[in-house]
Amino acid sequence: MKNCFITGGGSGLGKELALLYSQKGFHIHLASRNMDKLTSAKKEIEASGGQATIYSIDVQKPQAIEELAAAFQKDNQQIDLFINNAGVGIFGPFSSITMEDIETTFAVNVYAPILLTKAFLPLLSSNSTVINIISTAGLRGKKHESLYCASKFALRGFTESLQKEYENDGPRFVAAYMGGMNTPFWDHSDHVKNPAALPHPKQIAERIAQEAEEQLEIIIER
Template identity: 50%
Template sequence: MEAIIVTGAGTGLGKELALLLSKQDYHVILTGRTEDTLNAVKQQIEQSGGSATVQALDLRNLEEIKEIALLLSKKHTLSGLVNNAGIGYFGPFSETSDTEMEEVFQTNVFGTIHMTKAILPYLEQNQKGLVVNIISTAGLRGKKHEAVYCASKFAVRGFTESLQKEYEATDIRFVAAYMGGMNTPFWEESEHVADPTKFRSATEVAEIIVNNLEKTEIIIESKKS
């Protein structure tokens, strides 16, 4: 069975994507920093007849990424990667700390880049594969009080579009998914969004993404209407 890695798979969109991909004949490798939530998703997948593995992973640790990619390649036929994990700090740019800026880029940008670089050799070996980068509409246009977050997402957009061109003559595909705000735990520790319930659910967004994976670009605005 072909395996696909989902980063940040314990909650929100990552969880919903993992659940859906497990129904697409993938063995889903659930990665993240909190094993309890990952194990809960694994149990849900298996109860639905799917197959999954839990792998603790900190995207801020490059050596850990390399080691785990090698480990997973020995156990599974790696055919896909969903770069979903991401963080954000919101508010006036002048009040954003250096630490917050570094954390956002470490996870959103370098985590995505390093994961892709670690997994690509195995996709190249199999001469096919799928990489889905969850970017957000913050990678399409600037937004008030989201300067650093948008900067990180614009970086991932450029990275994705460049690889689409670099691999366009191969069977390794790169999909850019741009979605607006979602009603997920992402907003629990932020006052940036007053009422997340006005947004689409993570389940709805995941369904749109999975149903459009043949495209190179998927744009999903945040409003339900």
């Protein structure tokens, strides 16, 4: 059975990707902090006939990333599809941004996917695919999104560089850029006035899964 590893798979887009890829026959490995959300996602996957394993991890902790990758290596588990999906957004006027906001945003949106990709690289084969969930905030700057855009531009640069570095003999690195989605991402923010009007993440997950088969760059603008 093929293995698919997804960070932040307990909610939103990550959960929809997990449900979809479990239906495509992958064993799903979900990793994030909230075990209640992960347990509920695992139950949903199993209820529809799929298989899932969950891991509690704060991706802001480099040592936790190393330990998780080491556990996979010990079990000799190869990863066929690796999805860097966990992300945070702190929005508002640039003048109100704090050092803590900068550290959290870059730890989760930039350092974590870089460290995870490096730690799991030995478990990827030349046939594996890595999908980095970026955002249209990685394509252009947006008002009151300076920090978020800066982090997603960084993830874009990382992804595009690996596409070139592994062009001939490595895993495929897919960059996915999407606009707003109706997910818990907006639960503690008033940056988006009506998140309910945004597309459901299931729609976006379906586009990603379909387009990632052929393309290294996926842009979903609505």
